[in-house]
Amino acid sequence: MRLSRYFLRTYKEAPRDAQTPSHILMHRAGMIQKLTSGIYNYLPLAWKTIKKIEAIIREELDRRDCQEVLMPAVQPSDLWEESGRWNYYGPELLRFKDRKNADYCLGPTHEEVITDMVRRNINSYKQLPVNLYQIQTKFRDEIRPRFGLMRGREFIMKDAYSFDTDDEESKKSYQKMYEAYTDIFTRCGLRFKAVDAATGAIGGDMSHEFQVLAETGEDEILSCSKCKYAANVEKAVTVRDIKKPADAGKCEVSEVHTPGAKTIDEITDFLKKSADHMIKTLIYLIDDEPVAVLVRGDLEANEAKVQSSLGASAVFPADEETVKNVTGAEVGFAGPLNLKEDIKILVDEQLYAYTDMVCGANKTDYHLTGIDPERDIKPFKVGDFTFAHPGEKCPHCEGTLESYRGIEVGQVFFLGDKYSKAMNCNYLDRNGKEKPIVMGCYGIGVGRTMAAAVEQNHDEYGIKWPAAIAPFEAVVLPLQSNKEEVMDLAEKFYSELQAAGIDTAIDDRKERAGFKMNDADLIGYPLQLIIGAKMIEQGLVEIKERSTGEKREVKIEDAVNEITSNLAKLKNQ
């Protein structure tokens, strides 16, 4: 491509509202422009990178016998009512009506549509397994879109769905996709970790996230210093040595007047006891049912663990009115004893290492002291309902967990029969018996993958694209556009590099040398072939590798071979 004719404008300054490197640099490099909050134009340079990422995805999936389809972005509400998600998905689902007043939504994901498609076409075990995928624009009306393409409302996603006869077969499909994802992100040139993940509202009981490591990542990952264990902080578990205290059961429960002391801080001050001796009682609405979750006062409740422990679809902190109804007191005085309503109580296991604790009395301005959790609280379930922390012990070896920031670019889920049961997606087995198809689903954020690559590969001058997904693999930079011998040689290299199968741009704009070099660094072509008048006289040109900044002089006749082999090396890194 000739830059003189290319639809491209670069900027020296970042737009005021851009904060993160990927957003700033992709905007400055003329790749993306915001149309409105969380919604972007992809300009030619960005679209080239998107298409390269998509090509890698297609190759890796197609060779594993996945089949590409395309489903509609507009989906009718009845499918969502059938799966039960029309009511559960919340305002993130953009809903609208057509002229006949029928309900529709813009698809944030396609489990409903694909399940419907498969049940209409698959009847027999002979047709399984099958894996279908699409690359398509999704819409989620995020409360707070941010960081450019990192969290947009409209975004390009690859979503794949596997259909198998039973759990065992489905887990093979899952494993196959896990391997495909590993190959895809490796080929994209990204440094990433596959981590254990919570399943959230999509359901199912096994999931991994593919996290690109970058300081600006929104997710926290805990990873073992010795073994391969890695998990999202929501999911991570550690080995905890919980010993029953020697004086357990000796304390006596008594009620104390604690006027106005609602928060853990206020109570620790008031009673002169440390926060780890407090029992924090949180009332949640879990699938519309109030539930109390008890954790130590100095710890946070982990809603993802609560959700998966109960197999629930939705976990929300209860509203003030519900809390008052359940406890019979103002917010701030909830406790596990004498609740007004008989609700499920989840107890975090770490409470059992303590005795003589403090909790709310379910009576405004009163707390209870002398609580022994094991003796006094009747749990519905005891388990791990808090977060793991860096420095704690790995559940699989002697190592300790370390913290990283990550950008989630892909996630794989084992779904089981959650959707196939709800939507009657069945097959007949060998014995003529009807069974639900076992599903898995697999997503990759394509635009987010591009943004993550920039987050991970940039410097103060611009982007350093991994060669496999760079918009162009190389650029020819004639430094003196007024000198015929420079331009002629540049043109010659341009055609030779293209003939060698290299995706090449030529900066034939009538600009000065510094301007072109700065633009090249900003846009981040992996290799620059720099052609200067003085070097030509010595029979030399220069090759600059963007990722290392290394420049080296080569003979004119060797340049094409040098570029070819250098590029091959970059792609194999």
Next chain:
RNA sequence: CGGGAUGUAGCCUAGUGGCUAAGGCGCCUGCUUUGGGAGCAGGAGACCGAAGGUUCGAGUCCUUCUAUCCCGACCA
């Protein structure tokens, strides 16, 4: 949805209630220049987010609305 901030040309910014809204980048014309975002001269481009209000006079003060961003809550 709570807290905070900001809307002035395509982009970045300046602008005590007072003349025709200023500068840089970018854009157009000409000359000059060509190894790290050149120089000179000329030019185009703004109903100052919107609507009300206060005032002799509003980009500036007040009210409402709206948009965008940040923190939080939320999030396959």
